[in-house]
Amino acid sequence: MLKIKTTNSLVTPLLTDKYQLTMAYAYWKSEKQNQDAVFDLFFRKNPFKGEFTVFGGLDEVIKFLHNFKFQQDDIDYLKTTMPNCEQGFFDYLLSLDVSKVKLFAIDHGTICFPKIPLVRVQGPLAVVQLLETPLLNLINYPSLMATNAARFKLASGPKVTLLEFGCRRAQGPDGAISASKYSFVGGFDATSHVEAGKLFGIPIQGTHAHSFVSSYMDFSDIKNPTLKDSKGEKEVNFVEFTLEARKETGYLNTNDSELAAFIGYALSFPDGFLALVDTYDTLLSGVPNFLTVAYSLHKLGYKSVGIRLDSGDLAELSKQSRKINDINEPAIHKLNANNHEINVFGIGTHLVTCQAQPALGCVFKLVEIDGVPRIKLSNELIKITIPGKKEAYRLFGKDNQPLLDVLVKTDSEQIPKVGERFLCRDPAIESKRMVVTPSKVVPLHSCYWDGKQVKDVPSLAETRKFVLQQLENINPVHLDLLKPKQYPVTLSDELYHFLHDLWLKEQPPIELK
């Protein structure tokens, strides 16, 4: 069984809203706590005005189930906040575990769509009720983050390297961990966040900041100027060597303290030299100083990586920086072979805070109790829940692309099969029906927990690979970032009637008097 690493010690049963506990008490008082309940966790609308979502957070959900247990000090605290509740209830809470809980989920990293349950939980009513808030917390942001990352990936194309730099702007330490983790799942290549690298094996990257550059005052700041060439044969005083190279590049009127900082950094990391060029003046000092040091390293057999721009008009500055690079001096010419293009994006705030839409609206709804289907009605049609236990299938067309998802009643005989025509219905619009003869049928849900963990959650790297594969395979019209086409989520004919019959039953016609 795969070991899932803990991210957080705070994931206790108290990671919850108080109303889960007041409800649990009312269930217990009514002796309803052990009724067999089924809840669906799903969302109603894709984020970022898009038409897809990447499912994230299943790893932490399973980890949470492993750790679900009230401790004595939790109970002691709860007693102070629910002073009129009976002692028997607190004894009951202390005894709770998830040994009677079943959790079905779609696979981690699945590209998913509204209404399809991401997770279905079955078990004693009060216990499953207590799982609501933690499950939503552990799935909402990770799914939002993975989706946001996947959208950056789609926007930047396969050749660009994407780095997540959001640690300082995330919601606390664990917000930052989640951001790094699920942006990797969604397709990012690396993070700047060291703890995330240590915990999850995500590649980490980083160079230097403005403060590094401004901490150097002149060349005397460099106490150990010796550098060997890349073959380890020749040894030079790299400060003197670079000042000689500077005469060749001709960039003599740049900021000396910045050049000293670049030399200091190059001495520590001669391979893959990368400089932040906008501390003083990007075009008059930063880029020329970079080129001088890069040329100097080049003469010693080291390859440089490029420049980093943090501020200003990035598009314009990058164009101008390339122009300097294009100056056809012999020294610079050699560098061009190294292909100095801006080919890495480091994204911070907008990525981790999901600025365009900072929350995904997953909900957790009761769909069945003691075998009886339940429905939450609403005047807003989009908010009606689909009652009862359901399975989801993804049906593929001839080109092996997903055509649609269909929800089917659990244990129904009406399930889609390869090569057979299957009627799929829009949940709300009676006339909207599609007949599909699938070339492949993939059941989306499987059981991950049945009293104990019964299926592994793949590693983050595997999950990331799965996401990228799906992004390649889903019809691009659904992934379009600006004008996406809705992916069909449908019901079997049987489920359609089941839903509509129950809906009518619960909303009796208006009686005319």
Next chain:
Amino acid sequence: MLKIKTTNSLVTPLLTDKYQLTMAYAYWKSEKQNQDAVFDLFFRKNPFKGEFTVFGGLDEVIKFLHNFKFQQDDIDYLKTTMPNCEQGFFDYLLSLDVSKVKLFAIDHGTICFPKIPLVRVQGPLAVVQLLETPLLNLINYPSLMATNAARFKLASGPKVTLLEFGCRRAQGPDGAISASKYSFVGGFDATSHVEAGKLFGIPIQGTHAHSFVSSYMDFSDIKNPTLKDSKGEKEVNFVEFTLEARKETGYLNTNDSELAAFIGYALSFPDGFLALVDTYDTLLSGVPNFLTVAYSLHKLGYKSVGIRLDSGDLAELSKQSRKINDINEPAIHKLNANNHEINVFGIGTHLVTCQAQPALGCVFKLVEIDGVPRIKLSNELIKITIPGKKEAYRLFGKDNQPLLDVLVKTDSEQIPKVGERFLCRDPAIESKRMVVTPSKVVPLHSCYWDGKQVKDVPSLAETRKFVLQQLENINPVHLDLLKPKQYPVTLSDELYHFLHDLWLKEQPPIELK
């Protein structure tokens, strides 16, 4: 010394960006690691298009300093990611602590303004550099959150109770903890989040959810219908009692399963009954059922709190709900004395994600090294840092309201004094000068850490009280939510010249050839 509770085990020195470590290595290689460095942590712009910010996160910063220590397994991991670095560097990292670090800060909960350092850190260059990312992480979101909460408080007025309900939409478990904690600091009254209540003593509140209502099928679901009256004298079958009361209220055609759920909840919490009324139909079922149960409880001497609306047009529904309530039947009339107005707001997503602006842009800039002032230039005037060590003073007018903040060089003799005229200058606009004769002068910074903690951070409740006091005392023009007036942040004449001289020195005039 006040004990500060841990929120999170992840707050280790690895809560950082990799470039802090690559820089630390380059400092170490250049033997610059022990240079005496001074960094300012500040923001350049208030969030939410407002003109004030509430400083949050100092408690966690101090906690972080207490725990700052690289562990052997951190080092083992770092070696794998920086394979070409010398062993001596890793030995150095392992030996690091913050015993030579001084941290000055404005008090926790201070209403603060751009450019004024929230925190000033002084110590060995490499150590202070390593504090950058954690300090930003621990201050950015808490300050943003506290500010957002204070804005909700200003918007809703002093009479309304504000509840934070955002646990399920926050950035992971710790994002949720931070959201609860700093929304309390910013003026919220309670949270739904149980763990935050347990950790920090924040009041917690909660009732029930839609799933609770839909889990009841009929009155037979209630196994223990006995309820004593509020004096403990009379005992009734509360199901039968309520069905009798229902005849008096006349609300006979409501949803029975919903009424059963309300009865079930009232049996558990007869005092302070509060019902979620929009599971089936707010006006035709939810509100009438609430009134029936509330009336029934009223007859037994219990007071009810009110209804909760979760969906739909809240303004319209609340008006309509009051109308029902106003129906002048004798039974309902008695209830009116209990003042059924919507007087509590529970706010979730928009609060915790800070939807209007999901990140505060605090930065951490080197301002002095080995006693030499440093400056980060920029083509954007707003991005220039103010060099050197500085103190901030808040100057008050005759009515005891703050007039402006002024930054002064540390150890300067030019400091503002009560009753004496003091010249304050706009940092950028030469002609913009103000002369103030303060009735009170409050130094904003004090030392919290000098190798060890030297000043307590007040409790959250005290900090919250301090925030609310300031919101009362600051000129409302600066707190206006829509069209606020900028609060002046100024420099002493001496600091103004110091900044401008250094700026000109670092940007030599263009040489005409």
